[in-house]
Amino acid sequence: MARTQVPLPLVYRLLNHGPATLVSTRDGDRANVMAAQWVMPVDFDPPKLAVVLDRTTYTRKLIDASGVLAIQIPERAQAQLTQEVGSTSGADRDKLAAIETFPGDVLDVPLVAGCLAWLECRVAHSPALDEVARELDLFVVDVVAASADDRYWRGKGIALDTVQTIHHLGGGRYVLSGESVEARR
Amino acid sequence: MARTQVPLPLVYRLLNHGPATLVSTRDGDRANVMAAQWVMPVDFDPPKLAVVLDRTTYTRKLIDASGVLAIQIPERAQAQLTQEVGSTSGADRDKLAAIETFPGDVLDVPLVAGCLAWLECRVAHSPALDEVARELDLFVVDVVAASADDRYWRGKGIALDTVQTIHHLGGGRYVLSGESVEARR
Numbered sequence: 442m443a444r445t446q447v448p449l450p451l452v453y454r455l456l457n458h459g460p461a462t463l464v465s466t467r468d469g470d471r472a473n474v475m476a477a478q479w480v481m482p483v484d485f486d487p488p489k490l491a492v493v494l495d496r497t498t499y500t501r502k503l504i505d506a507s508g509v510l511a512i513q514i515p516e517r518a519q520a521q522l523t524q525e526v527g528s529t530s531g532a533d534r535d536k537l538a539a540i541e542t543f544p545g546d547v548l549d550v551p552l553v554a555g556c557l558a559w560l561e562c563r564v565a566h567s568p569a570l571d572e573v574a575r576e577l578d579l580f581v582v583d584v585v586a587a588s589a590d591d592r593y594w595r596g597k598g599i600a601l602d603t604v605q606t607i608h609h610l611g612g613g614r615y616v617l618s619g620e621s622v623e624a625r626r
Numbered sequence: 627m628a629r630t631q632v633p634l635p636l637v638y639r640l641l642n643h644g645p646a647t648l649v650s651t652r653d654g655d656r657a658n659v660m661a662a663q664w665v666m667p668v669d670f671d672p673p674k675l676a677v678v679l680d681r682t683t684y685t686r687k688l689i690d691a692s693g694v695l696a697i698q699i700p701e702r703a704q705a706q707l708t709q710e711v712g713s714t715s716g717a718d719r720d721k722l723a724a725i726e727t728f729p730g731d732v733l734d735v736p737l738v739a740g741c742l743a744w745l746e747c748r749v750a751h752s753p754a755l756d757e758v759a760r761e762l763d764l765f766v767v768d769v770v771a772a773s774a775d776d777r778y779w780r781g782k783g784i785a786l787d788t789v790q791t792i793h794h795l796g797g798g799r800y801v802l803s804g805e806s807v808e809a810r811r
């Protein structure tokens with residue numbers, strides 16, 4: 442699988458339409474992955490994301506220690522994987538043992554193979570720094586590098602006519618991305 | 627058009643999959659509407675949303691004054707409307723003059739007719755209160771009431787087999803919601 446580097450000012454276009462994500466991280470010899478739907482861009486350039494990561498998760502514990510994470514976008518074929526890593530804990534078993542990963546380009550984070558794009562991120566604002574953010578488990582992260590599967594990146598965005606993103610509705614139900622439409626300017 | 631009240635613990639299911647939204651507000655005799663894609667749930671019950679509202683917009687000025695807003699979910703037929711209210715300013719012309727609205731159930735906010743659901747919200751945490759939020763124009767709002775078009779609400783979520791949400795990819799391009807899939811638990 443060949444990857445294309447996504448220019449940082451276009452990174453928001455990977456996540457703007459609200460797909461489910463997989464969040465992975467490593468702290469020393471401990472690594473993990475979970476699902477996160479509550480991820481959205483909050484700035485264009487340099488790109489920043491807001492991410493809610495529950496304080497009870499093992500991934501959160503590792504991110505609090507390492508300060509780095511990858512946010513990647515699964516495609517339709519990974520809906521079951523997304524549901525599974527989102528409903529089991531890395532504190533109980535090594536979820537990455539059965540999942541193919543490859544190393545980040547810039548950060549020491551495992552990237553999940555088969556996704557359509559990968560965003561390597563550094564924690565910019567931890568929930569610990571602010572009362573409201575602490576209550577909401579809300580992170581702000583800087584995207585420091587991003588890449589996409591060559592087959593699915595087309596100059597200015599994801600080619601959603603060739604791949605479908607999954608969007609969690611709740612309770613294990615997902616809606617897939619469908620047809621694209623252009624509004625008149 | 628008949629509406630159903632959406633129980634507050636299920637409100638996140640209106641927005642969880644990342645649709646584009648219309649944000650409307652009123653302050654005294656000034657009212658306005660804009661488009662916002664950067665809206666996501668950040669808590670379930672009571673429901674809270676994170677919303678990015680650019681400080682240069684007229685809607686933001688009114689919300690800063692009134693502390694209340696409605697966040698509503700347009701459907702496919704409103705993609706052009708969404709693009710238009712998202713690319714023109716209420717400081718230049720009264721955008722609501724040509725748009726049918728009806729009053730909020732609980733708050734003094736105009737709700738846009740033809741949407742599939744409406745969330746009436748109070749500002750809980752204004753960007754002014756925090757350095758990071760100020761830089762990002764990031765609000766946290768409490769949803770105090772929510773309703774959905776009867777035709778599109780089915781007990782626990784939006785019936786996405788009967789209506790399509792629109793998701794802004796960037797640059798006036800939208801992807802529609804497509805097929806739904808259920809992951810095995």
